[in-house]
Structure formats: structure tokens, C-alpha cells
Amino acid sequence: xxxxSEENYLKAIFHLQKHSTxxxxxxxxxxEMQTKASSVTDMVKKLSDKKLVVYKKYQGVYLSESxxxxxxxxxxxxxxxxxxxxxxxxxxxxxxxxxxxELEHIKSEKLxxxxxxxxxxxxxxxxxxxxxxxxxxxxxxxxxxxxxxxxGEKGTLVGVKDTSPEFLKYLxxxxxxxxxxxxxxxxxxxDGSMLIQIEKNRLRVSTLxxxxxYIKI
Amino acid sequence: xxxxSEENYLKAIFHLQKHSTxxxxxxxxxxEMQTKASSVTDMVKKLSDKKLVVYKKYQGVYLSESxxxxxxxxxxxxxxxxxxxxxxxxxxxxxxxxxxxELEHIKSEKLxxxxxxxxxxxxxxxxxxxxxxxxxxxxxxxxxxxxxxxxGEKGTLVGVKDTSPEFLKYLxxxxxxxxxxxxxxxxxxxDGSMLIQIEKNRLRVSTLxxxxxYIKI
DNA sequence: ATTTAAATTTAGACAAACCTAAAAATAATT
DNA sequence: AATTATTTTTAGGTTTGTCTAAATTTAAAT
Numbered sequence: 001x002x003x004x005s006e007e008n009y010l011k012a013i014f015h016l017q018k019h020s021t022x023x024x025x026x027x028x029x030x031x032e033m034q035t036k037a038s039s040v041t042d043m044v045k046k047l048s049d050k051k052l053v054v055y056k057k058y059q060g061v062y063l064s065e066s067x068x069x070x071x072x073x074x075x076x077x078x079x080x081x082x083x084x085x086x087x088x089x090x091x092x093x094x095x096x097x098x099x100x101x102e103l104e105h106i107k108s109e110k111l112x113x114x115x116x117x118x119x120x121x122x123x124x125x126x127x128x129x130x131x132x133x134x135x136x137x138x139x140x141x142x143x144x145x146x147x148x149x150x151x152g153e154k155g156t157l158v159g160v161k162d163t164s165p166e167f168l169k170y171l172x173x174x175x176x177x178x179x180x181x182x183x184x185x186x187x188x189x190x191d192g193s194m195l196i197q198i199e200k201n202r203l204r205v206s207t208l209x210x211x212x213x214y215i216k217i
Numbered sequence: 218x219x220x221x222s223e224e225n226y227l228k229a230i231f232h233l234q235k236h237s238t239x240x241x242x243x244x245x246x247x248x249e250m251q252t253k254a255s256s257v258t259d260m261v262k263k264l265s266d267k268k269l270v271v272y273k274k275y276q277g278v279y280l281s282e283s284x285x286x287x288x289x290x291x292x293x294x295x296x297x298x299x300x301x302x303x304x305x306x307x308x309x310x311x312x313x314x315x316x317x318x319e320l321e322h323i324k325s326e327k328l329x330x331x332x333x334x335x336x337x338x339x340x341x342x343x344x345x346x347x348x349x350x351x352x353x354x355x356x357x358x359x360x361x362x363x364x365x366x367x368x369g370e371k372g373t374l375v376g377v378k379d380t381s382p383e384f385l386k387y388l389x390x391x392x393x394x395x396x397x398x399x400x401x402x403x404x405x406x407x408d409g410s411m412l413i414q415i416e417k418n419r420l421r422v423s424t425l426x427x428x429x430x431y432i433k434i
Numbered sequence: 435a436t437t438t439a440a441a442t443t444t445a446g447a448c449a450a451a452c453c454t455a456a457a458a459a460t461a462a463t464t
Numbered sequence: 465a466a467t468t469a470t471t472t473t474t475a476g477g478t479t480t481g482t483c484t485a486a487a488t489t490t491a492a493a494t
Contacts, residue, residue, distance in 0.1 A: 005451065026472055039452050041473055046450090058459060058472060089331035099325045108316045114306035222481065243442055256482055258443055263480090275442060275489060 002052075004105050007074050009033065009043050010052060013063055014071035023060025072136040078104035079125035079132075080115050086126040087119065093126040094168035127168075128159025128178055128214060144217060146182065147192070147210035154183035157198075159214035167212060175201055182215060219269075221322050224291050226250065226260050227269060230280055231288035240277020289353040295321035296342035296349075297332050303343045304336065310343040311385035344385075345376025345395055345431060361434060363399065364409070364427035371400035374415075376431035384429060392418055399432060 002010075012032040016024045026044070030037045048055040052067035063071060081103040085091035091099075113134065116122075123139070124130055130138040143158050157180050160167065171177065176198055185202070186195040192207040219227075229249045233241040243261070247254045265272040269284035280288060298320040302308035308316075330351065333339075340356070341347055347355040360375050374397050377384065388394065393415055402419070403412040409424040 003450080027470090035451090036453065037472060038454080038474080042451075085328075089328070089335055091327070091331070095327070099323065099328055102323045102325075103320075106316065106319045108319075110308070110312070111302075111306070111316055114308070118306055220480080244440090252481090253483065254442065255444080255484080259481075 001107060002070065005043065006047060006050075006052070007070070007105055009040075009047060010063065010067055010071040011074050011078075013053065013061060014068065014075065017063060023062050025060050029061070069136050072132045072138075074104050076132040076134075076136075077106070077112055079129060080112060080119060080122070082125045082127075083119050083122045083131070084115060087122075092168075092172070094165040094172070096126060097163060097165075124159075126178075127163045128157075141214075141216060143214040145211055146184075146194070146196075146213040146215050147207055149184045149215060149217075151184050151187050153217065154181060155215035155217040156180070157182055157213060158216040160212055161214065162212040167209075170209070174203060174205075175199075176213070182213075218324065219287065222260065223264060223267075223269070224287070224322055226264060227280065227284055227288040228291050228295075230270065230278060231285065231292065234280060240279050242277050246278070286353050289349045289355075291321050293349040293351075293353075294323070294329055296346060297329060297336060297339070299342045299344075300336050300339045300348070301332060304339075309385075309389070311382040311389070313343060314380060314382075341376075343395075344380045345374075358431075358433060360431040362428055363401075363411070363413075363430040363432050364424055366401045366432060366434075368401050368404050370434065371398060371414075372432035372434040373397070374399055374430060375433040377429055378431065379429040384426075387426070391420060391422075392416075393430070399430075 009029070012029060013024050016028055016032060026037045026040045029040045029044070033040065044053060044055050044061050047053045047067070048061075051064055052070060054062045054064055078100045081100040082096040085096045085099060086093060116134075122131055130140065132138040141158060144155070145161070149155070157176065157178055159178070160171070176182075180199050183197040184194055185197050188194070188204075192210070193204055194210050195202065195204050226246070229246060230241050233245055233249060243254045243257045246257045246261070250257065261270060261272050261278050264270045264284070265278075268281055269287060271279045271281055295317045298317040299313040302313045302316060303310060333351075339348055347357065349355040358375060361372070362378070366372070374393065374395055376395070377388070393399075397416050400414040401411055402414050404410070405412075405421075409427070410421055411427050412419065412421050
């Protein structure tokens with residue numbers, strides 16, 4: 001069907017596309033793909049020939065409808081495998097990304113539909129990101145960054161923006177986890193850091209932390 | 218570590234090597250890999266440079282100790298994934314091969330050790346083939362081909378030689394499965410076909426069938 | 435022991451996905 | 465508006481793994 005590289009490009013374009021309405025730039029894609037701009041141009045042309053993206057020279061690239069569907073299938077697979085790794089194989093949420101990055105390319109419709117069933121049709125992955133269904137539909141939760149809350153407001157931790165192992169391990173160490181209730185007790189004007197109450201704990205967190213935690217009020 | 222292609226060659230050499238003590242011929246490898254002899258020569262040189270095989274021009278190829286270890290790791294992964302697919306995802310034994318062929322290349326030590334634990338350290342795959350442990354050790358069962366039994370002898374079906382979907386579906390249709398007791402009631406001199414008693418059923422099977430069923434007496 | 439046949443290797447090409455360096459187009463700045 | 469800086473594309477090359485066709489080696493047959 002599609003090569004590993006093509007799939008990875010589609011996924012990258014999908015992720016970059018949601019940050020803005022404009023086309024995804026060659027440089028941004030090169031950065032995301034850890035490659036050179038010239039390589040991106042080559043690949044984008046190929047994807048354009050296959051009608052997976054819409055591309056006009058110097059104008060950036062957009063996913064076509066079929067490109068979007070393909071990207072969503074890969075993301076679905078990635079997130080289902082992440083759930084599997086955490087729920088069934090005792091991986092922690094900071095260990096799953098690289099393995100899921102490989103597993104997401106396994107080509108078998110049955111494998112994914114059976115895995116979905118085996119996991120009892122999970123709606124979110126271990127980082128709180130939604131899992132598209134077989135048709136590519138998924139709910140976009142109305143979530144807010146913790147950094148956007150005001151003193152006194154409270155909500156539930158429903159996701160993380162940064163999913164790097166470093167950040168996730170920091171959260172683990174401070175017993176900050178999905179599903180927990182967080183209340184903003186105070187905000188420091190000077191550096192924006194917050195004093196938060198998370199279940200029984202109380203701690204101060206920097207903006208680097210608050211800008212990467214999603215809360216549902 | 219190793220490329221997909223390199224891994225597949227090692228696996229193929231391993232499987233061909235056990236049929237005889239001589240080196241694996243270029244043509245045999247080409248046949249097994251569904252490619253051309255010239256491509257095999259190229260790859261075999263590369264594997265030889267990497268000390269994974271021992272190769273002398275025109276003399277066939279042998280796995281080195283490290284090549285054998287690598288091959289066994291891939292086979293271990295393949296068979297563990299087959300168990301997973303059958304036991305957890307309701308695949309039938311004739312559906313698992315192609316998917317496992319992809320899954321076997323996922324690179325993660327933890328993934329495999331956790332999968333092994335999750336499956337409760339299975340010793341054999343759905344076709345009765347032994348699963349090497351993390352160190353590459355596995356038991357070679359003392360099994361006999363059904364075609365080598367004489368009238369009156371009986372034993373347990375412990376494996377199949379041919380694992381093609383066609384053969385496996387034939388066995389399913391005739392309720393011939395791993396673990397069942399088989400007794401040879403009669404053998405036809407003319408074509409070698411056998412009348413067998415398998416649990417409550419009695420049926421006649423051709424040599425094509427009997428030569429692909431392993432029995433433990 | 436030649437000759438013929440089969441198996442294997444070499445030589446040269448190709449596609450995919452990447453690269454560097456140079457050219458071209460767009461955006462930013464004065 | 466002209467110049468400079470940045471971004472993007474083009475041109476040409478590399479590597480991996482494949483191929484075809486020709487050359488070579490080994491095996492088989494006369």
C-alpha cells in the first residue's frame with residue numbers, strides 16, 4: 001500500500017496541520033521528520049502524485065481527504081498499540097512511543113480490529129489523546145491548558161501536550177497522572193509558576209509544566 | 218541493528234540449513250526468498266562482511282554462531298506473536314503467518330520479554346513448533362511423521378510440517394488438530410494413503426497429508 | 435577427458451529515499 | 465522599491481536492495 005516513509009510523512013503533516021490553517025511548510029516538515037528540506041520536497045512530490053496531499057510549489061502542503069484518512073488510520077494504530085503496551089504488557093506511559101512508532105506500520109485490518117476488541121474499544125491512549133475509530137472519527141475533548149486556568153479554578157487532568165519521556169517521568173515522580181483532580185491555589189506573577197493541589201499533594205510547578213497539561217473543567 | 222532484508226535472509230538460511238549438513242545453496246536461498254540468485258549473492262556477501270554467515274564462493278553459505286543467534290531471536294519473536302494472535306486476538310492458525318512475519322521485526326527487547334510473560338511463557342507456537350527462550354534454547358521434540366507410522370501404531374498430533382493456509386484449513390475441516398490422538402488403522406499399499414482414527418472420527422488421508430503431520434508416540 | 439548443462443558470480447542498471455551544493459523564489463528589511 | 469535574508473526547489477550523487485544479461489565456475493553426461 002504505502003511505504004513506511006510515506007506513512008510517516010502523512011502522520012507528520014497531519015500533526016503539523018492542526019496547529020494552523022495554512023499549509024505545512026517544507027522546513028517544518030523537515031524539522032519534524034529529522035531530515036533535510038530537499039528530501040521533503042522529493043517526498044511531497046511523490047505524495048502529491050499519489051493524491052495524498054495537495055501541493056503547490058513554495059506554497060506548503062495540505063493533506064487531501066484520502067491522505068487524512070490514511071494518516072488517521074496510522075494514528076489509530078499507534079494509539080491502540082500504546083494502550084496495549086500499557087494495559088497488557090506493563091509498559092509505563094513514557095516507554096510506549098518508540099515501540100508504537102514501529103507497530104503502527106503493521107499492515108492488517110484484522111489485527112487492528114481484533115486488538116481494538118481485545119482492549120475493549122478504548123477511547124483514549126495513555127497520554128489522553130483520542131483514538132479514532134475504524135472510520136477515522138474521534139471526539140475532540142474540550143480541554144484547557146493548565147496554564148490558562150485562574151487561581152481557584154479546578155478540573156481533571158485529561159491529557160498531556162508534551163509526551164517526551166523526560167516530561168512524563170517528571171509527572172510520575174510528582175504523582176501527577178491522568179484522571180486526577182487539580183486545583184490552582186495560587187499563581188506567581190513574576191514567572192507564571194503555579195501552586196497546585198493535586199489530590200492529597202500540593203506543589204509548585206513552572207510554566208513549562210502548566211503549558212503541557214490539559215485540564216477538563 | 219540489522220535491516221529487514223538481512224533478518225529475513227538469516228531466517229531463511231536457518232530454515233534451509235536444518236534440512237542438511239551442507240551449505241545452503243544460492244539457488245535454494247533465491248527460491249526461499251522469492252528473489253534472483255544474483256541478489257542472493259550480493260546479500261550473502263554483505264552478511265559475510267558482518268560475520269553473520271560463513272561464505273566461500275560457489276560453496277554455499279552457513280550461519281555463523283552470531284548469525285544463528287540472531288536468526289533464533291527472530292524466530293522466537295515470530296512464534297510468540299503467533300501465540301498472541303491465536304490466544305488473545307482470536308486468529309486461527311492459518312491466518313497468523315503473514316502478520317507474524319511483520320511483527321517479528323519490531324525491535325524491542327522489553328516488548329518480547331513482556332509479551333512472553335503475558336502469554337505465560339509458551340513453549341510452542343500454534344503449529345507445534347518450539348519457541349526458543351531469550352537465550353536461544355529450545356527443546357527439539359522427538360516427533361515422527363504420520364507417514365512413518367505402521368498400522369496399529371498410535372500417538373498424539375504434536376505439529377505440522379506444511380503450515381500453508383490451504384493445508385491448515387483442510388485439517389480444520391476434518392477436525393484434525395494439535396493434541397488429538399491418532400491411530401493408524403490401515404495403510405493402502407497402492408498409494409500409501411492411510412485410514413486413521415482421530416478421536417471419534419475415522420477418515421482416509423493421502424500421503425500428502427500424512428507426510429505433513431508430526432506425531433509423538 | 436571432453437563437452438554440455440546447471441549453478442553461481444560479476445557487471446552494469448534501476449528505484450526509493452536520502453544527501454550536499456547551487457539556483458530560484460518568496461519574505462523581510464531598510 | 466531595492467536590497468538582503470530566508471525558504472524552497474533543482475541538479476546531481478549515494479546507499480540499499482533489487483534486477484537482467486553476460487561471464488565464470490562447478491557438476492553431469494557422453
